[in-house]
Amino acid sequence: MNxxxxxxxxxxxxxxVRRRQYVIGVIADVYQRYGFEPLxxxxxxxxxxxxxxxxEEGDRLIFKILKRGEGAEAGQADLALRYDLTVPLARVVxxxxxxxxxxxxxxxxxxxxxxxxxxxxxxxxxxxCDVDAIGSRAMVVEAELLSAAGDVLSRLGFASYTLxxxxxxxxxxxxxxxxxxAGLHGDALVAxxxxxxxxxxGVAAELRQRGVPDAGAGMLLEFFSSVAAAQHTAAxxxxxxxxxxxxxLETLLAGTRSEAMGELRDIVRLLVPGGAxxxxxxxxxxxxxxxxxxxxxxxxxxxxxxxxxxxxxRYDNLIGMFLxxxxxxxxxxxxxxxxxxxxxxxxxxxxxxxxxxxDVMVTQWSxxxxxxxxxLAAELRSxxxxxxxxxxxxxxxxxxxxxxxxxxxxxxxxxxxxxxTGMVTVKNLGTGEQQRVPRAGVGGVLRRG
RNA sequence: GUGAGUGUAGCUCAGUGGUAGAGCUCCGGAUUGUGGAUCCGGCUGUCGCGGGUUCGAUCCCCGUCACUCACCCCA
Numbered sequence: 001m002n003x004x005x006x007x008x009x010x011x012x013x014x015x016x017v018r019r020r021q022y023v024i025g026v027i028a029d030v031y032q033r034y035g036f037e038p039l040x041x042x043x044x045x046x047x048x049x050x051x052x053x054x055x056e057e058g059d060r061l062i063f064k065i066l067k068r069g070e071g072a073e074a075g076q077a078d079l080a081l082r083y084d085l086t087v088p089l090a091r092v093v094x095x096x097x098x099x100x101x102x103x104x105x106x107x108x109x110x111x112x113x114x115x116x117x118x119x120x121x122x123x124x125x126x127x128x129c130d131v132d133a134i135g136s137r138a139m140v141v142e143a144e145l146l147s148a149a150g151d152v153l154s155r156l157g158f159a160s161y162t163l164x165x166x167x168x169x170x171x172x173x174x175x176x177x178x179x180x181x182a183g184l185h186g187d188a189l190v191a192x193x194x195x196x197x198x199x200x201x202g203v204a205a206e207l208r209q210r211g212v213p214d215a216g217a218g219m220l221l222e223f224f225s226s227v228a229a230a231q232h233t234a235a236x237x238x239x240x241x242x243x244x245x246x247x248x249l250e251t252l253l254a255g256t257r258s259e260a261m262g263e264l265r266d267i268v269r270l271l272v273p274g275g276a277x278x279x280x281x282x283x284x285x286x287x288x289x290x291x292x293x294x295x296x297x298x299x300x301x302x303x304x305x306x307x308x309x310x311x312x313x314r315y316d317n318l319i320g321m322f323l324x325x326x327x328x329x330x331x332x333x334x335x336x337x338x339x340x341x342x343x344x345x346x347x348x349x350x351x352x353x354x355x356x357x358x359d360v361m362v363t364q365w366s367x368x369x370x371x372x373x374x375x376l377a378a379e380l381r382s383x384x385x386x387x388x389x390x391x392x393x394x395x396x397x398x399x400x401x402x403x404x405x406x407x408x409x410x411x412x413x414x415x416x417x418x419x420x421t422g423m424v425t426v427k428n429l430g431t432g433e434q435q436r437v438p439r440a441g442v443g444g445v446l447r448r449g
Numbered sequence: 450g451u452g453a454g455u456g457u458a459g460c461u462c463a464g465u466g467g468u469a470g471a472g473c474u475c476c477g478g479a480u481u482g483u484g485g486a487u488c489c490g491g492c493u494g495u496c497g498c499g500g501g502u503u504c505g506a507u508c509c510c511c512g513u514c515a516c517u518c519a520c521c522c523c524a
Contacts, residue, residue: 004515057522060450084524112524117450120518128524190522288523300524310524335524365482400484415482429484 008116008124018353020127023339024109026155027129031107034148036131039106041088043113047080053087053318055291061114063124081113085130086292086331087318093134093329094322104134109336121307121341129310132331134319139266141330142296142314146267149300149310149332150276156339157348161309163279164299165267166286168313169260173253174223174284178216188212192224193287200225223252224285231281238278242268245282260295267296292318298332305342310334356407358388360446363399365415376412376424376439383443404429410446 005011012020028038050062064077082088085108093104109129116122131148133141146163153161175185187210195203200221207217227245234241246265253261264282271277288297288311295314302309312332319327343349362377364370370393377387388408390399396413403411413425413434424442427434437445 007515055522061522114523116523117521118517119520119523122523126524307522308524333524338524363483395480396482397480397484402484404484411484413482417482425482427483432484434483 006124008118010123010125014357015353019340019344019349020336022349022353023156023336023343024127024129027109027152027334027336028107030148030152030155031131033151034105034131034144036105036107036133036148039089039092039108040110041082041085041092041108043081043111044079045082045088045091047077049091049322050080050083050087053292053321054083058083058291061116063113063115083114084112085110085128085333086132086315089130089132089134089331090315090319090329091322093319093327097323097327100134102135105132106134107131121305121335121338123337127336129334129336130312130331132329134327134329137316137328139263139270139296142263142267142298143270143272145312145330145332146280146298147272147276149298149334150279152334153279153300153309154276156343158302158342160303161279162281162301163276164283164286164301165264165280165296166283167260167264167296168293169257169295170249170253170264170284171287173257173260174220174249175216176256177252177254178220180212180216180220184210184212188217188220189287192220192285195224195228195285223248227282227284231283234281238281239268239271239273242280242282245284249284263295288313296330300332300334302342305338307338308335309338309342356409358386358406358408360385360410360412361388361390361399361403361406361408362412363390363396363403363414364393365396365413365419367393369393369414369419372419373414376414376442379439380412380443380446383447385443385446400427400429412442 044065047062047064051059054062062083063081065079065081067074067076067078089106089108093100107130109127111125111127113125116124118124131145133145146165150161150163171189172185175188176182180188188207191203191206191210191212194206198206203224204217204221207221208214227248230241230244246261246268249264250261268280268282271280283299286297286299288299292315293313294316297311297313299311300309310333312330314328314330316326316328319329360380362373362380364373373389377389380387388406390402400411409428409430411427411429413427415425418424418436422439423436424439425434425436426442426445435445
């Protein structure tokens, strides 16, 4: 019998869960400080809710659920596991609009499923940590979201991370200015997005292969390469770097796409100095695959990690696909698994996460003493201590060995002598010291230890 | 969907065309009211699965499955 979890799925043992809960706790705390409220939605959605929202590639990766009963044999699917948290949010907003505030700000930490081929930091079941703000077109939303995501990373101990920022409208304008036919915009973006991975020559080759005219491709590449080269000097004065990129974009676009340019300028202007704003970099080559983005787009990068730690953007049309009328929206998703992978590699978890599962272990002396041992455990628990009871009467040495192997700092021993005098022996497994104390004083000794 | 690598004890891994070993873990003992260190002893394998070549395959060949990594795409 093969006992592996299903492909791309994982079991989380206690240490894993403690780490996950720690990170999720930080994320929830930061998001709540920005006024976001929690939301949860079902793992399963009606399949038509999901199809057509993620682009062709995305649709292929949706885990579909076959019809039950009569429809089962036809092999048709009517349900699917959710692919992200954004589309379910859009459905929720459309469904419950009357009960939600005018500006609905929610965060959501739940697993999503993708029928991808697993890889490093990539799984078929993984948690996303989304924050989204619904109902406003103001760029305050973008600025606050970037700031919140940056706060999360800082609180977790990330020092050098980049919040890449771009705008779908500006990208389209650039492609137009370069003379790329509208039908090839998608292909061109896919190729340009790989600039940091395959370099200018690689991108040029791919552009040619995808049928983009050489003249336009050359112009785009030259621009992107010079911006990329300047990134290395951007750390000293990020604001100046971003303004310089904006000015160059302005020149290239020659007055077109003024609305998109205005939005980018607003975001950069609104970033609070000293906070996450110092990590925001305008990056005209950032594209992002999901088809529902309409305005600003973000991606979170850290050094030495292929792929991103998270991403997001503005999607003003998605909710309208469910509701009929348009509702503006913008959000960011953090990838919990990738954060955990990087934090694990860099030893970024606090020491106390590895802490023992209990403060004290109550040993067993004899079968006759079991009821009294359980009573002692109950007394200590009522004092707020975490108490593990060794489940069997066994050699004392074996019980101590077990407590020691579990890193439990204290054990109590009640043998015949203690029982006769109403005393309890408390042993500190760290120092080896032990003392015999009156039963009522055990809790005090343990807390002091 | 494409490509590469790896599948041997609970874990990490050696190894050989004549059906297997180490370290760690685990269990027992030295020490039946005292753990971590040390010493002694012990358990565990359809060598991923199916087929082929061979007198004989864990080893060579083919297929298959799983895992890992990379591409694609993405968090």
